[in-house]
Amino acid sequence: MADLVKSILNPRRMVFWLAAVALAIVPVIPAIPVYWVTLLDNIGLAALVVIGLVLLTGVGGMTSFGQAAFCGFGAYATALLTTQYGVSPWLTLFVALAVTLVVALALGFITVRLSGHYLPLGTIAWSIAIYYLFGKLDVLGRNDGITGIPPLSIAGYALSDSRSVFYVIWAFVLFACLATSNLLDSRMGRAIRALRGGTKAAEAFGVDTARIKLIVFVYAALLAAISGWLYAHVQRAVTPTPFGINASIEYLFMAVAGGTGHVVAAIFGSTLVILLKEALQRILPALLGHTANWEPVVFGVALVLILQKWPGGLWMFVERLLPQPPAPKIVADAAPLPVRSLPARGIDLLLLERVRKAFQGLVAVNDVDLAVRSGDIVALIGPNGAGKSTTFNLACGLLPLAAGTVTFDGTRIDA
């Protein structure tokens, strides 16, 4: 109990709780104009998408230019069901999630097995396809979209203004933050974090990298779908424009600006970019005197600059000001892990039989036989280029065999 209180009251967490409380009272202060509350709503909506992107890009080492399209699935699913069939918005949330789940699983399944850059390229292409599709389908109202979407309501009370819907949006953001932090602290979270250093190391430790990548991709897509679902009920209308490739790029910019390694940085990045956007729309025309749109130029240059100078994102400047996180607690009297039963001494543990590897014409490993018995220490020696490393890579499965078998503890492990 004392530990729990201590962990909640550690100075770093206190800062976050205070920030959350401050944020929570903002909308009830009458002196604060609706404009600022709306801005905070928009930040929350964006942050939901960006949290997913941070997990995908910053932690998992993948990226997607299709997050806005996933928002679109969430938004259009609820828009269609609530306006055409009168379904309750709270029920459509599950439909929105289910639709996005199916699409993200299908798209993820075909891209996560390919090398890193096919995922972003694939998402660019299909997000453009989906954007055009939203604008062409009669059932989705073509380019005019769908209007007259009902607001969310709780116990008969309609959340139809920025102040009331604020709490719903930020409740989802808080939930997403906690869920994501918990995920990252779990065993699977460690597997996700291992992806960033390349897949080989993670696979060597038994991580099914394709599966983990798929889970992260789907998780990020679901967060985006929630944001889209909320967006539809806040705006009360959907059109294809906010789900196009430029919106996806903006989300990625938020993730990069905040920093791609921390969940709170996602909220920070969304805030920065949305405030910057507001500032540009107000200041630049006044400054330059004409109506030319400099926003993409500023965004583009900022994106390049941040990646060149502060690839960890701008969150680190805030991080420095915060109290240090407490050192992870080591439980000295934790129960030991179960010990595996060891094989009997002297039996063949690792067995290589007539193992062969050829790189085009060059035979690097020529029918090698090798036995390692349990309890033995075996050295593989040979001159430069003898094929020692290749033999190791064949034994542990990093390279496919041309011929021969590898057996470990009686089980064939070359597949």
Added chain:
Amino acid sequence: MDATILLFLIQDGVTNGAIYALVGIALVLVFTVTRVIFVAQGEFVAYGALTLAMLDTGKVPGTAALLVVFGACAFLAQLWSSGRDIDLARLGRNAALNLLLPAAIAALTYWLAPMKLPPWASVALTLLIIAPMGPYLYAIAFRPIAEASVLTLLIVAIGVHLAMTGLGLVVFGAEGFRARPLTDMTVPAGPLIFTGQTLSVYAVTLVSMLALSFFFHKPLFGKALRATAVNRLGARLVGISASLSGSIAFGLAAILGALSGALIAPIATVFYDSGFIIGLKGFIAAIIGSLASYPLTALAAIGVGMVESFASFYASNLKEVIVFTLIIPVLIWLSFAHGHTDEED
């Protein structure tokens, strides 16, 4: 559908495909040499097309001034990277390449533009304005982080795309333009009519590919580029400058982009943001070519052009949807053909 329509659709598909091929080849070139997935390649196409259209009307294209700005930024980037040790010879070379050269090209443009040059001279001037932008962009955006991951470089390329599209809007405005065709010649061939413009598309695409293939196999620069593409580290060990290779690759990409732009300008109305979609269609071709094979990319580009032309006949509404969905079967095929192709970088 009768045979005439079929022939028309094929002709249209091949013409567009040839332009996508030029874009796709530039993408493969830049990727193999620098590992940059250069999504902003389409912006060179739009810049080229709009510059040519401006020159046609006797106006000074805004890209001339933009070139000077790019050069100045490249100058600063180079100055920044050389740090405190100032070497006069290097500084002079930097100033000549990044400040004097673009200033001279801009001056030439301001002098020549009001004269309403003949079409071929306008194209040449367009190439002269756009080509140096490639190396400047490389120096500004990519050289400082040349060793970053493919993913980071891709996001930087997206930043470059955003900035270039925005600048395109600033210098050209939101209006679309069309350029004069190179010639008014037409060649009837059965039911089809080949305009001089379509024929020049075919000719320029073919000549560019032959020229590239010559460049990669004969001059030392080209061989250096090919070596860098095959093995970056190995190339550096034998004394090939990675940054020079990168500059050349981006220069070639800018030339290919401007050429595609000059070819497409008389065929279609080009807007400041038309480049992105053209560039992405080139990308689909490049992905089919696994971002590695030039001939496969060129063939795939013709295929993309064909699909697009047939889609616009059968389902004109869903043309873009169909073209961009093409990538999904391609990814499935790559996924199963190559299996696990994760490369560490």
